Amino acid sequence: MDNQSLWQAALGELELTLSKANFTTWFRGTSIISQESGEIIISVPNVFTKEWLENKYNSQIKETLEHVTGPISKIIYKVGQPETLKKEIVESAAERDMDIEIEDAPEVLDNLNPKYIFDDFVVGETNKLAFAACQSVAKKPGTAYNPLFVYGGVGLGKTHLIQAIGNQMKKADPKKKVEYVTSEKFTSDFISSISEKRTNSFKDKYRKVDILIVDDMQFLAGKEQTQEEFFHTFNALHQANKQVILASDRPPKAIPTLEERLRSRFEWGLLVDIQPPEVETRIAILQKKARLKGYELPLEIYDYIARNIQHNVRELEGALNRIIAYSELNNKKPDMALAQNILGNLLSNPKRKALTGRKIMEKVADFFDISMTDLTSKKRDKEIVLPRQIAMYLMREELSLSYPKISKEAGKNDHTTAMHACTKIEKEMDKDEPLRHNINLIKERLYIN
Amino acid sequence: MKIIILKENLSKGLNIISRIVSTRGSLEVLSNILIKTEKGRVCLSATNLEVGINYMVGAKVEEGGAITIPARLFSELVNSLPGEKITLELEGDTLHIKSDNYQSNIKGISADEFPLIPEIKTNQIFEIKSSELKEAINLVGFAAAADDTRPVLAGVYMKIDGSKITLATTDSYRLAEKVINISNGKAKKTEIIIPAKTLMELSRILGELAEDSLVKVYLSDSQILFEADGLDFISRLIEGQFPNYTQIIPESSDTVARVPKDELLSAVKIASLFARENANSIKISVKAKGFLEVDSGGSQIGDNKAKIKIDVSGKDGEVSFNGKYIIDALNAIRENEVSLAISGKLNPGVIKTIKDKNYIYIIMPLRN
Numbered sequence: 001m002d003n004q005s006l007w008q009a010a011l012g013e014l015e016l017t018l019s020k021a022n023f024t025t026w027f028r029g030t031s032i033i034s035q036e037s038g039e040i041i042i043s044v045p046n047v048f049t050k051e052w053l054e055n056k057y058n059s060q061i062k063e064t065l066e067h068v069t070g071p072i073s074k075i076i077y078k079v080g081q082p083e084t085l086k087k088e089i090v091e092s093a094a095e096r097d098m099d100i101e102i103e104d105a106p107e108v109l110d111n112l113n114p115k116y117i118f119d120d121f122v123v124g125e126t127n128k129l130a131f132a133a134c135q136s137v138a139k140k141p142g143t144a145y146n147p148l149f150v151y152g153g154v155g156l157g158k159t160h161l162i163q164a165i166g167n168q169m170k171k172a173d174p175k176k177k178v179e180y181v182t183s184e185k186f187t188s189d190f191i192s193s194i195s196e197k198r199t200n201s202f203k204d205k206y207r208k209v210d211i212l213i214v215d216d217m218q219f220l221a222g223k224e225q226t227q228e229e230f231f232h233t234f235n236a237l238h239q240a241n242k243q244v245i246l247a248s249d250r251p252p253k254a255i256p257t258l259e260e261r262l263r264s265r266f267e268w269g270l271l272v273d274i275q276p277p278e279v280e281t282r283i284a285i286l287q288k289k290a291r292l293k294g295y296e297l298p299l300e301i302y303d304y305i306a307r308n309i310q311h312n313v314r315e316l317e318g319a320l321n322r323i324i325a326y327s328e329l330n331n332k333k334p335d336m337a338l339a340q341n342i343l344g345n346l347l348s349n350p351k352r353k354a355l356t357g358r359k360i361m362e363k364v365a366d367f368f369d370i371s372m373t374d375l376t377s378k379k380r381d382k383e384i385v386l387p388r389q390i391a392m393y394l395m396r397e398e399l400s401l402s403y404p405k406i407s408k409e410a411g412k413n414d415h416t417t418a419m420h421a422c423t424k425i426e427k428e429m430d431k432d433e434p435l436r437h438n439i440n441l442i443k444e445r446l447y448i449n
Numbered sequence: 450m451k452i453i454i455l456k457e458n459l460s461k462g463l464n465i466i467s468r469i470v471s472t473r474g475s476l477e478v479l480s481n482i483l484i485k486t487e488k489g490r491v492c493l494s495a496t497n498l499e500v501g502i503n504y505m506v507g508a509k510v511e512e513g514g515a516i517t518i519p520a521r522l523f524s525e526l527v528n529s530l531p532g533e534k535i536t537l538e539l540e541g542d543t544l545h546i547k548s549d550n551y552q553s554n555i556k557g558i559s560a561d562e563f564p565l566i567p568e569i570k571t572n573q574i575f576e577i578k579s580s581e582l583k584e585a586i587n588l589v590g591f592a593a594a595a596d597d598t599r600p601v602l603a604g605v606y607m608k609i610d611g612s613k614i615t616l617a618t619t620d621s622y623r624l625a626e627k628v629i630n631i632s633n634g635k636a637k638k639t640e641i642i643i644p645a646k647t648l649m650e651l652s653r654i655l656g657e658l659a660e661d662s663l664v665k666v667y668l669s670d671s672q673i674l675f676e677a678d679g680l681d682f683i684s685r686l687i688e689g690q691f692p693n694y695t696q697i698i699p700e701s702s703d704t705v706a707r708v709p710k711d712e713l714l715s716a717v718k719i720a721s722l723f724a725r726e727n728a729n730s731i732k733i734s735v736k737a738k739g740f741l742e743v744d745s746g747g748s749q750i751g752d753n754k755a756k757i758k759i760d761v762s763g764k765d766g767e768v769s770f771n772g773k774y775i776i777d778a779l780n781a782i783r784e785n786e787v788s789l790a791i792s793g794k795l796n797p798g799v800i801k802t803i804k805d806k807n808y809i810y811i812i813m814p815l816r817n
Contacts, residue, residue, distance in 0.1 A: 021475040025498070046685045047672045048498045051565040079671045080688060235598050 003032040010064045038073040050077045111180045116163035124281025130272040134161045138168040141243035145270035150247045152274030155314030158247040180213040187226045207236045217248035222257045282306035301339045357395045357409040364391040376411030389421035396422045450514020450539035462493045462506040463524045470520040471497035478562045481517035486510045501566035505679035515560035569669040574636045576665045579655045585627045586652040591777045593645030594620035604642035606691040623774045628807040642687040702790035704766030706735045706759045710787050714779040716755035720745035721772040723753045730815045731772040766791045769815040778810045
């Protein structure tokens with residue numbers, strides 16, 4: 001078993017027997033750096049940790065490790081960063097002086113989809129700020145807004161915009177190295193570079209680009225090591241005035257367990273959000289998409305689709321595709337009756353019918369990462385009360401349940417609790433942007449899967 | 450445990466150690482201090498896992514023992530008690546504190562829970578007078594980077610070579626270097642980086658000790674220990690390599706001015722009031738005729754100019770600096786006169802002390 005997974009297995013077990021404070025204080029930043037013939041070397045961040053582990057936890061650590069590896073003769077604790085980090089610090093310090101220069105790297109594949117360009121993006125009231133920000137970043141990478149952080153719900157064009165920046169810059173200067181990855185890809189690259197012992201090539205890949213674009217940042221939540229690696233990558237690029245572009249389905253503040261230092265760095269540059277498009281923009285999007293496919297449909301069909309599908313551009317495109325496909329197959333000119341016929345099933349939305357109060361409670365609990373038991377309990381901690389009120393509000397809004405019924409779903413006896421919750425959330429939503437955003441995200445999730 | 454101790458001694462001890470106490474650790478015992486009897490004296494300890502500190506206080510020990518108690522509460526209590534003598538008596542995990550008419554009880558956490566402060570007194574690398582070390586730290590500490598984005602820059606670089614010790618810091622906009630010569634130096638060449646915040650804290654603590662006390666410095670296993678007058682101060686070191694900064698120290702300059710420090714300091718401070726909107730950019734022009742002008746540059750709120758009479762060698766010169774960087778250095782320097790050397794708008798400026806030939810401070814110019 002390799003060092004990392006061995007230590008992870010051991011930590012998993014130790015975590016159960018120690019208090020959280022003890023565990024995080026003494027085991028944070030530790031790792032196994034070698035295991036040879038029954039002798040294990042553990043790197044620890046400071047001498048206090050070393051003394052503590054040696055004197056207090058040694059037998060426990062040994063026992064735990066032995067569960068996994070068999071007999072261990074000796075555990076040695078060494079103060080210092082794990083090897084990979086150590087190397088990196090020396091290297092980066094050596095190449096940094098009062099003047100910082102990052103050298104050119106060999107060609108990297110950029111993963112950009114050439115289909116995404118600015119010209120094809122339909123600008124409306126709700127996304128024009130994001131669009132303008134992306135354009136100015138593409139014009140002046142590294143100087144205009146660095147980092148640029150784009151957030152917004154599913155299918156609103158985040159990926160389109162950030163890839164368009166990459167494509168535009170490659171067009172302007174084909175020598176520029178643009179790297180587009182999802183945070184998932186970044187994580188898996190990082191992990192495989194560790195297990196295959198080629199962390200240097202990982203660093204080369206990500207630190208020697210001119211523009212780094214990372215999509216779906218929210219998936220970094222809870223991945224501490226990857227966050228740390230990303231932090232270093234981010235710093236290296238930012239210091240060299242290389243552009244960093246990030247996208248996520250929510251603002252940095254709302255990404256749970258995102259490290260504070262990362263969060264504050266994300267907020268250094270510009271944060272822009274994309275809201276669901278209003279009806280005019282939706283129509284414009286449909287027209288553009290149809291035209292790209294070489295079709296021209298009657299305006300009333302666009303209008304019909306746009307009015308019925310409101311929250312997601314991807315669904316909008318899906319509906320359009322259906323109509324086009326149908327008319328192609330049957331060699332029929334698309335008209336209103338056809339559209340209504342085809343989209344009828346889609347729009348009656350069987351999922352909407354399947355939605356129940358219970359389902360809302362579950363989705364809300366899931367979103368805020370709390371348990372159903374807590375959500376329906378009598379607990380009045382702030383972290384639980386707000387989600388509970390949001391759930392009640394959603395039951396009223398989305399299902400028009402009666403107040404007594406809502407109270408019952410939320411584990412309350414009194415219907416006034418539900419009334420209070422609904423008025424409160426309504427009022428708060430007017431002035432609290434993050435809350436509004438969260439509620440939109442939950443709504444989206446209610447109807448997906 | 451039963452101890453009778455002078456309030457003055459206890460209060461001084463607490464003042465020395467309590468700034469090291471961890472304020473945001475998740476482990477409760479880290480916000481406590483350890484009180485422990487040791488060979489007829491009392492040892493007070495605190496740590497935030499970056500720095501550990503032990504300080505020995507004289508007291509009458511009637512019965513040995515050890516306990517940890519909340520640092521803040523205990524310090525505030527001791528500072529407010531009126532009496533001269535304080536009796537500390539331990540019963541279970543509760544510490545009874547008696548003084549004149551006051552009786553207080555503080556619940557502690559067992560001393561076993563307190564982190565062990567490592568003993569590393571084997572490899573002494575040098576010793577130095579406390580006042581000299583304190584002054585050197587003050588002269589360079591402020592120029593270290595304030596954040597951890599590049600860990601090595603948040604530290605003070607220390608190079609020990611025989612009897613010569615070099616301290617240097619840079620945040621990549623400015624650089625401070627101070628060389629100290631020690632009398633009986635025999636250390637072999639060593640280079641380390643010590644967290645700057647920690648050293649500043651040490652400098653403050655040294656101020657509480659007697660001026661002429663001797664500080665012994667030990668090094669081991671990525672830790673450094675300063676020992677003086679009953680004090681053990683141990684800090685982690687920063688791993689990594691400090692940038693090779695010597696190349697940016699200019700060998701000569703076009704214009705060298707000899708300036709009264711206080712006049713320059715107040716001129717820059719006043720100009721800074723007007724330069725806030727403008728990235729704190731302050732223009733300094735040196736005229737060979739024998740005066741220096743400090744100019745805030747124009748901004749929406751207004752502007753300011755000051756003229757100082759000086760001795761100049763070389764030609765006229767003009768350059769813009771971040772005013773804060775000048776103020777920081779002048780605040781740390783204790784001599785009455787400094788030399789300011791510049792070479793045109795694009796080259797770094799140099800501030801040196803005149804009597805002490807071993808200090809140099811370099812500021813990168815601002816382009817405007």
